[in-house]
Amino acid sequence: MSRFNQRRARPAAGSPVTSVDERTTTHEGGAGHLRDTRSELFLLAVSNFVGANAFYEKGDERDERYRSLVRELAIEDPAWVAGLLKWLRGEGNMRSAALVGAAEFTAERIVREAPGYSRQVIDSVLQRADEPGEFLGYWTGNYGRALPKPVKRGLADAARRLYTERSLLKYDTESKGYRFGDVLNLAHPAPAADKPWQGDLFEHAIDRRKKRGDEIPARLPLLLARQRLMATPVEQRRHILGTQPELLRAAGMTWEALAGWLQGPMDAEAWEAVIPSMGLMALCRNLRNFDEAGVRDAAAAQAAARIADPREVSRSRMLPFRFWAAYKHAPSLRWAHALEQALGHSLANVPALPGRTLILVDRSPSMFPGYGYSTPNASDITLAEQAAVFGSALAVRAANPSLVEFGMSSRLMHVPRGGSVLKLIEKFGRIAGTDIPTAVKQHFDRHDRIVVVTDEQTRPGWLPSNCADHGGMRETEIDELVPRTVPVYMWNMAGYRAGAMPSGGGNRHAMGGLTDQAFRTIPLIEAGRDATWPWV
CATH class of the missing domain: 3.40.50.410 (von Willebrand factor, type A domain)
Structure with a gap:
């Protein structure tokens, strides 16, 4: 046998x-x-929403376990942790865990006087323009306002890569504790050599933070377009919405900004004007609003086509369950086929x-x-x-x-x-x-x-x-x-x-x-x- x-x-x-x-x-x-340290950290990192309780583990206990594991391996195997954190923020799409991990990794290596890695790790996890400010909020809340060189350099690298006119309009809001100007003042990045307009953008972001001067440099056309749009009398804004929607796109108007600009309800006309420029996450989160406002079939078909587009799904890096959430909360079935296709693309x-x-x-x-x-x-x-x-x-x-x-x-x-x-x-x-x-x-x-x-x-x-x-x-x-x-x-x-x-x-x-x-x-x-x- x-x-x-x-x-x-x-x-x-x-x-x-x-x-x-x-x-x-x-x-x-x-x-x-029990698993080895790297395995325990990996499984925790890919499922840990920082500050959130789990059924069997309080949020602060869970976060402390995560921090301890990162700090232990920051010395024992820094190359492995650097790879984990970069992947975690990228393909893993875990934002807060990646930022906290990079901060704790850096803090431990500074305490141990271990050179290398920290600047690159910080830069690698900052993938959206509001994240240098998020990182600063965590760092200063835990380690004070003094920024070691690796922190300054990592933030500077990220600012050069991420700060644009569009990101300034979207993320540099008064609700933030650390704004673009604060990051620039603390990290002192030089403008990128291939972005001749970035020096003007940096100066304007600092002026904007310090509330001094409203003049926008000529090399920042998106900001100038937004300024002109905001100067339009309120009673004329609905007319622009219906006859010149291209002005909204030229000014980088998000749906949130549009709602404030109109100073009135987001009706079907407003949604239809902004749908072409909305990101995939914003589209999926607003399907109920589209239906309740009575968005017409042509605009709905345009939104559905983008939701079902495999390139849009890949570019959005949305977690698969977000498409289920959109399906679950949408009141009509006209989105179902597109969401089924999007879910399939996200589960490639x-x-x-x-x-x-x-x-x-x-x-x-x-x-x-x-x-x-x-x-x-x-x-x-x-x-x-x-x-x-x-x-x-x-x-x-x-x-x-x-x-x-x-x-x-x-x-x-x-x-x-x-x-x-x-x-x-x-x-x-x-x-x-x-x-x-x-x-x-x-x-x-x-x-x-x-x-x-x-x-x-x-x-x-x-x-x-x-x-x-x-x-x-x-x-x-x-x-x-x-x-x-x-x-x-x-x-x-x-x-x-x-x-x-x-x-x-x-x-x-x-x-x-x-x-x-x-x-x-x-x-x-x-x-x-x-x-x-x-x-x-």
Whole structure:
């Protein structure tokens, strides 16, 4: 009898999130496995909305764990952390965690008198023009107004790259504690050599902050156009809106600025004038407003075409669950097809897995808001819904899926071939408790792989035992229920310290994050190739 050359045999492959030989328990008392420092930091970073409570972990405790891990690795492995933070703000699209990580990385290296990396790390995480001010707010709030050289130079590099006329109009508002002029005064950047107008922009931003002089330099045409538009008498503004909407675009008018400029309601005419210049995130967040204002079909079709455009989706870097949130809150169905297409484009890395795939989606209370748990996007979509987005996308594309929602009990869901991911998400419910081993035991039936989308905080799974303890039952784990020839992918959605199984090899792999990037590792691993960190 062949023991090794079997149909399921494949080259052993490793994955980057790696367990250590140390056991613990999950928050629900199940067997837990600790991971090495880099793995713990990665899973926490890709799921951590700074300052937000999690179901099992207070926001300040969570943030302190994150800061401690960053500072430890800032000395032990600075190149790895630099790569993580750059990727986190880029493809990972986690803004606050990246900024805080860069500040703590820099602070630790300054304390330890460790040269290098800090300037480049700060510059790499500042990807939007309001973020140098955000970084300054965090730094000065924690470390005072004195800025070390790496901080000044990183901020200066970012300011040269990010500060434009359009970004000044959009982000340099009086509601900010640190405005463009403050960043420029503290970091002292020289204008970029290939931007001859930037010196004038810097001077104007400082004057604007200090409320001195209204004269705008001739080399700043966008600001001049905005100034002329703002000087238009209020009673004439509706006329411009209807007859010369190109003036709005020439002046860089966002929908927020337009609402203030009109000094009246954003009716259908106002929305239709600004829709062509709105970004994808703004379009998706205002679908309800478009419907309530009565935007005409032609303008709605224009907005829908942009939402469905794969280039627009890629450029927006919107997290996939944002399209579900837009669908969920839009009152009409005229946006549904475009949002379905956009969601598909945002999930481009979800593979069409061959064979039979068991997909378990956690619907327990810890995946929903309540009991002190919240996320900054709680009004949009819960962790449970995020899990449903990814589980549904994987199921719709898989050759032969078994999609299961689970808690303490579980339910097999019907996956229509060629069906809608958005419609499938709507079918999920809510189930008390978390019991991963029992869900695996109930539904695993010679599948080629298992994917579990969860926060990993499982209760113990129980099997019959001859022992009288625990009512004749004994605790079990996934390894006992699933042969080692079958890969199990545990997708951690919350970044808690304890994992529900060991990972890193032996067909046991942990993934994490709120984007589809993690899915890229599955085909690699199953082809016998080691998966690496996503930025390597």
